[in-house]
Every structure is written in structure tokens, then in C-alpha cells.
Amino acid sequence: MEESEAQISHLALDIGGSLIKLVYFSRNSDNSSSKNSVPVSNGNEGRPVLEGKLHFAKFETAKIHDCIDFIQSKQLCLTGCQHHGSSADEKCIIKATGGGAYKFTDLFKEKLGICLGKEDEMDCLVAGANFLLKSVHDEAFTYMDGQKEFAQIDHDDLYPYLLVNIGSGVSMIKVDGPGKFERVSGTNVGGGTFWGLGRLLTKCKSFDELLELSQQGNNRVIDMLVGDIYGGTDYKKIGLTSTTIASSFGKAISDNKELEDYKPEDISRSLLRMISNNIGQISYLNALRFGLKRIFFAGFFIRGHAYTMDTIAVAVHFWSKGEAKAMFLRHEGFLGALGAFMSYEKHGFDNLMVHQLLQQSPTDPSDGGDKTHGPANSELNDNPSINCSVYLS
Numbered sequence: 001m002e003e004s005e006a007q008i009s010h011l012a013l014d015i016g017g018s019l020i021k022l023v024y025f026s027r028n029s030d031n032s033s034s035k036n037s038v039p040v041s042n043g044n045e046g047r048p049v050l051e052g053k054l055h056f057a058k059f060e061t062a063k064i065h066d067c068i069d070f071i072q073s074k075q076l077c078l079t080g081c082q083h084h085g086s087s088a089d090e091k092c093i094i095k096a097t098g099g100g101a102y103k104f105t106d107l108f109k110e111k112l113g114i115c116l117g118k119e120d121e122m123d124c125l126v127a128g129a130n131f132l133l134k135s136v137h138d139e140a141f142t143y144m145d146g147q148k149e150f151a152q153i154d155h156d157d158l159y160p161y162l163l164v165n166i167g168s169g170v171s172m173i174k175v176d177g178p179g180k181f182e183r184v185s186g187t188n189v190g191g192g193t194f195w196g197l198g199r200l201l202t203k204c205k206s207f208d209e210l211l212e213l214s215q216q217g218n219n220r221v222i223d224m225l226v227g228d229i230y231g232g233t234d235y236k237k238i239g240l241t242s243t244t245i246a247s248s249f250g251k252a253i254s255d256n257k258e259l260e261d262y263k264p265e266d267i268s269r270s271l272l273r274m275i276s277n278n279i280g281q282i283s284y285l286n287a288l289r290f291g292l293k294r295i296f297f298a299g300f301f302i303r304g305h306a307y308t309m310d311t312i313a314v315a316v317h318f319w320s321k322g323e324a325k326a327m328f329l330r331h332e333g334f335l336g337a338l339g340a341f342m343s344y345e346k347h348g349f350d351n352l353m354v355h356q357l358l359q360q361s362p363t364d365p366s367d368g369g370d371k372t373h374g375p376a377n378s379e380l381n382d383n384p385s386i387n388c389s390v391y392l393s
């Protein structure tokens with residue numbers, strides 16, 4: 001079914017260095033606000049409620065014009081809000097976060113007549129993470145030895161935690177409560193590094209192709225292992241097995257080979273392992289610094305990809321001797337956009353407030369609002385829409 005303008009509301013954007021993420025709400029066509037009042041005890045009793053879905057979409061930032069066309073085709077540019085006291089012909093405000101909210105201000109104004117209402121990126125990441133962890137069932141999960149296990153999050157025991165957002169670059173944020181956080185570290189070796197270096201080294205045409213290649217690769221062809229240095233044996237005294245990577249890409253120095261002599265799949269796997277391992281290790285060190293036991297990894301670098309998650313989880317487990325736990329999020333790449341979405345409420349611009357997500361629903365292929373613009377790699381990242389209720393004030 002095609003959503004009409006009246007059924008869609010509250011577009012929010014996160015315009016990052018690599019990807020633009022969109023979140024918007026569409027209400028179910030058969031519900032009216034008055035016939036569904038709130039039967040729950042969360043302070044919203046008796047208030048009218050709209051039932052509908054949160055939709056997610058993403059575009060490459062380099063193809064921002066595709067994103068603009070999408071917004072235009074769905075008339076999402078009409079779904080923001082006006083400033084209080086503004087006249088009807090004043091520009092519509094769409095909440096936006098990420099560096100692109102600054103960089104592309106003029107483009108959005110010119111092409112869509114939209115004013116981007118800028119929200120701080122870190123505020124949005126944290127708001128998005130807290131929202132998902134508190135409101136969405138089966139959002140967080142652990143990943144070990146190929147096994148995914150959903151984590152039961154105790155709402156009264158959520159804080160503190162470390163949020164590691166792996167986008168183009170990586171931000172590490174200690175979260176102590178709603179709106180209470182500090183960005184304690186970051187690294188420039190992130191998703192952009194994997195995709196940038198990988199593209200140069202393998203000639204892959206897309207991120208997904210590079211990621212897929214890594215699945216068939218063998219990193220031992222290029223990585224120098226402890227066993228390569230120690231004649232096939234472990235270095236037991238310091239806890240290193242012969243198969244531990246001693247030096248990523250280290251074999252390339254002695255092989256007398258050129259780039260063309262290596263298989264792209266092996267290069268991709270070594271690179272993915274190097275970057276995931278490094279992020280896992282820095283994350284663990286920051287968790288240790290602040291005594292944090294739980295680390296939530298987000299950002300589109302992860303892509304629900306088994307080898308990436310496994311490497312990160314193993315790094316955290318190995319370095320913390322099992323004390324700290326790596327967890328992943330189903331809506332990994334949409335934290336910032338969700339945070340921007342929620343800021344509509346914070347600013348009191350409008351009377352729509354999302355308070356409770358009831359359940360998740362898998363992407364319905366007949367639903368025009370939920371396309372992944374680019375191939376998805378796994379069932380974890382097909383941008384599932386979320387059934388939710390929105391309370392009217």
C-alpha cells in the first residue's frame with residue numbers, strides 16, 4: 001500500500017560521512033486516535049494513541065541526490081514541523097544530526113525547501129541507544145562462536161554502559177543515564193578505513209561486495225601469526241597460541257609478492273579482522289578505564305556481519321578475560337536518526353510523541369516505505385520496521 005502524505009509523519013535524518021539514515025513514522029490506515037486509548041500504566045492513561053510503524057532507510061552520502069529524490073517522492077519533506085509562532089509559509093523543519101546536517105543545509109533548503117533542525121550527534125546516538133535498549137524487545141544480542149543470543153535488558157540496571165558507534169570513524173561514549181554521558185574516546189580507524197582501504201586494495205565496487213568477499217577469504221595468507229614467528233609453536237608463557245595474529249598484513253613483507261598475487265578475498269578478510277580486532281581492543285581498554293562491564297557496538301560498519309561481530313566479541317572476551325561483554329543491536333546503524341526523531345518530542349514542536357515500541361516486525365516487501373537501498377548482508381540488518389504506538393498530547 002502506498003502511504004499518503006497524511007499517514008506519514010516526522011522524518012528525521014542522520015547524515016554521516018558515509019551514509020545517510022532516515023527514520024519516519026507511518027500510522028496504520030485503519031486506526032483513528034480516539035478509538036485506541038492507552039490501557040497501560042506509564043502515565044499516558046486515557047490519552048489517544050496512534051498505532052503505526054517506524055520505518056528505516058539508508059543511502060550513501062555520496063549519492064545524496066537519491067536520498068533527496070526519495071524524500072521528494074514520498075513527500076517526506078512535508079512531515080516535519082513548524083517553529084512555534086511561525087507563519088504557514090515558513091519553512092518546514094526536519095530534525096537532522098551528523099556532520100551532513102551542517103554540510104548540506106543549503107542543499108536541503110534549495111532542493112526540498114526544508115530547514116534542517118540540527119541536533120547534536122552524540123546526544124542523538126545516546127538517545128537512540130537508550131530508546132532501543134529500553135523499548136524494543138529483542139534489540140540487543142551477544143554473538144559468540146556463530147551463536148546469536150538475545151540479551152534480556154533489565155531497565156533498572158542498564159547504566160552505566162559503553163556505547164561504541166562504528167561509523168566512518170569510531171566514537172566511544174560512556175553512558176550513565178538518559179542524556180548523561182561523556183565521549184571518552186574515539187578512533188579514526190573505523191568503517192571508512194575498512195571500506196576505503198579495501199576498495200583500493202581489492203577494486204571492489206561496493207561495501208557489501210567487500211564484506212561478502214571476506215567470507216571466502218583466509219587471513220592467514222597475509223597475516224603473520226605467532227606460529228610463523230615461533231616455528232609453528234605457541235608462545236605459551238605470555239598466553240599466545242600459534243594461530244594468534246602477531247602482525248596484521250605482516251606476511252606481505254617477506255613473501256616477495258605484489259598486490260596482484262594476493263586474492264582479494266584474503267585481503268578483505270585480513271583487513272576486516274585487523275580493524276574489528278583493533279576496535280574491540282580499544283573498546284575493552286575504555287571499558288576497563290571506567291569499570292564498565294557492558295559494551296554495546298553500533299554503527300553500520302557492523303552490518304550484522306558474523307565475522308565482524310565474532311572478531312569484536314572475541315577481542316573483548318580475550319582481553320577482559322571474560323569480564324566484559326560485547327553486545328550488538330539490531331538497528332545498529334539507526335541510533336543517531338532515532339535520536340533525532342525523538343528530539344521532535346524534546347523540543348515540543350509538535351504533539352506527536354513516541355513512547356512505547358510494542359514489537360518488531362520483519363520488513364514487509366509489499367510495504368513501499370521500508371527499502372534498503374543497497375544489498376543487505378544478513379537478516380539482522382534488513383532495516384526492520386518497528387510497530388509502535390505514538391501518544392498524542
Ligand SMILES: Nc1ncnc2c1ncn2[C@@H]1O[C@H](COP(=O)(O)OP(=O)(O)OP(=O)(O)O)[C@@H](O)[C@H]1O
Pocket residue numbers: 015016017018019020060098099166167168169170190191192193194195207208298299300301302303333374
Ligand atoms: N552500503 C554501504 N556503503 C558504504 N558504507 C557502508 C555501507 N554499508 C555499511 N557501510 C559501512 O558503514 C560505515 C558507515 O557507518 P555509519 O552510517 O554508521 O556511519 P556514518 O554516520 O556514515 O559515519 P560518521 O558517523 O563517522 O560520520 C561505512 O564507513 C562502511 O564501513
Ligand SMILES: CC(C)(CO)[C@@H](O)C(=O)NCCC(=O)O
Pocket residue numbers: 016017099121167168169170171185186187188
Ligand atoms: C567525527 C565523527 C564524530 C563524525 O561522526 C566520527 O567520525 C568519529 O568519531 N571519528 C573518530 C575521531 C577520533 O576520535 O579520532
